[in-house]
Amino acid sequence: MAKEDFPIINTELLDPVAPLLQKLLIGETLSGEEIALLEAWKNRSEENKVLFERLEEPAAVQEMLKTWHGIEKNRELNKQRAMNRISELVSTPSPAVHQVHFLRRRPFRYAAAVLLLLSAGTYFWAVNNKGTDKPQAAAAVIIEPGREGAVLTLADGSKVVLDSLGNGVVANQSGVQVVLQNGQLAYDGASKETVFNTITTPKGRQFRLQLPDGSKVWLNAASAIKYPTAFTGRERLVELEGEAYFEVAKNASMPFKVAARDATVEVLGTSFNVNAYRNESVIRTTLLDGVVRLSAYQQSQTLKPGQQAVAKPASEQLEVVNNADLDKVMAWKNGLFNFEDASLEEVMRQLERWYDIEVTYAKGIPPIRFGGEINRQNTLQDVLQILEKSNVHFRFEESRKLVVVP
Incomplete structure (x- = not known):
């Protein structure tokens, strides 16, 4: 697992605990060994503790993850083809295009469901505590999903x-x-x-x-x-x-x-x-x-x-x-954005339709391509926080006018 997938959280430890988090959220009983492993992960860092507390709070999180789990089971027939596409992207990178991968590997999907799709606020917390002065996508009113x-x-x-x-x-x-x-x-x-x-x-x-x-x-x-x-x-x-x-x-x-x-x-x-x-x-x-x-x-x-x-x-x-x-193709019907090999323009057009916003570009359109999936039930602000991993940033000039800033 590459560390660039989640630069803020220890990805080496996430491989074994991501399925445990998923089991916990859908009500399955963990063994003593699994509980010990989960506790070790939780105590490993402050970010992990914050995430675990978030997962214990809303009942809606459980329902969302159950939905994700159902999507995962239906995806097995296309697993090999998806992995082939991912391999092509990784093995032939373009020097002029910045690849951003959210859910790049199949064993990492449970972790991604928890860490990105359900817990964008945790990512936001970690970024702000690093003292960054990059522009943040903020609006006076939170823009809810469609x-x-x-x-x-x-x-x-x-x-x-x-x-x-x-x-x-x-x-x-x-x-x-x-x-x-x-x-x-x-x-x-x-x-x-x-x-x-x-x-x-x-x-x-x-x-x-x-x-x-x-x-x-x-x-x-x-x-x-x-x-x-x-x-x-x-x-x-x-x-x-x-x-x-x-x-x-x-x-x-x-x-x-x-x-x-x-x-x-x-x-x-x-x-x-x-x-x-x-x-x-x-x-x-x-x-x-x-x-x-x-x-x-x-x-x-x-x-x-x-x-x-x-x-x-x-x-x-x-x-x-x-x-x-x-x-x-079917991501929108299944409640997801699929940005696999998508240009920044394509991503922004999808966000315009779903969140009822207008997108403009401050200094042209950066040549960025994306990879991965994001739950469409996130607020717009949560989605933008995830996309900012690509070193492209956003600001709101009006309540529903989003400006892309390179």
Whole structure:
């Protein structure tokens, strides 16, 4: 384990105790030997004592770590591919690019979940006690992470804010009831005519939707999807701006199509993710299960699970990436930021969408690339404290305007 991963805490001792911390937080009983090892770690330094006390305080920490543990179990199928990508990054560093790794090694993920994702305040404490005079990202108001919520635009143009509504019928349209149940919107009934609805997630919101055919959609922040209240005819067509993950109900006689900017994705029944933000240079369609066909610029590509189609509007090209990084693609749906091999601009665009902020650069954009994952339930200030390990810093000029300072 490299010491640069966590320069403040003794990483040599963390290898054996990280799983013990995880076991303790999910309620498993430690053996006498494990308890002794944990006590030795706790008494090793003041930082360890502070961290251990933080872990004993909020019940929410336990729930967050249980969620992380569940994500970890689902990640085994992609373990080898992820390790290969990490090896490539480590073995071929660019002298002009500063690599910053948060969760670089698989055995270190439990420690990272505790030390970074749940305890950014501990890192902040350690930095400030070193007497640094570097600018700190501080704002008068703590900026909380995004949450569930959206705006529903009905066929008549009226809008319904779904953030604070309870379970029940939201609207009636042409014989179809729009029902909100446990944070997911669904449609019940047969429509007498074809009318369209739109779900829009502003910055700082994400939402779940069940389409009239039973297909499920997870909509990321700053996105929108337009769809009919009933699918009729020969196809099921929806229009997407932004990013969404789809689990499509099978219907061989009525293909499901997603129109996203310059590209159209056609499926029969499958699971896939489409990233089509207008401030991103490409449109990415990634297949997790089944078969999809993507068409753009008079070209067509059929994808197999694990492949990603990349449509490039600037050059009107369509390419296929084999062995796509599914962890990175699905991180947003799993409650994470995945910054593996991401540029500073890409990282800041993700933060803009999730925390509803505006990002500017004081002296150009530093050529920094990142690696690793951070929990999306951290406050913005906690995330920035972690990112400042890269020697790039931040300041707030207004309550929601963030300036990047090299």
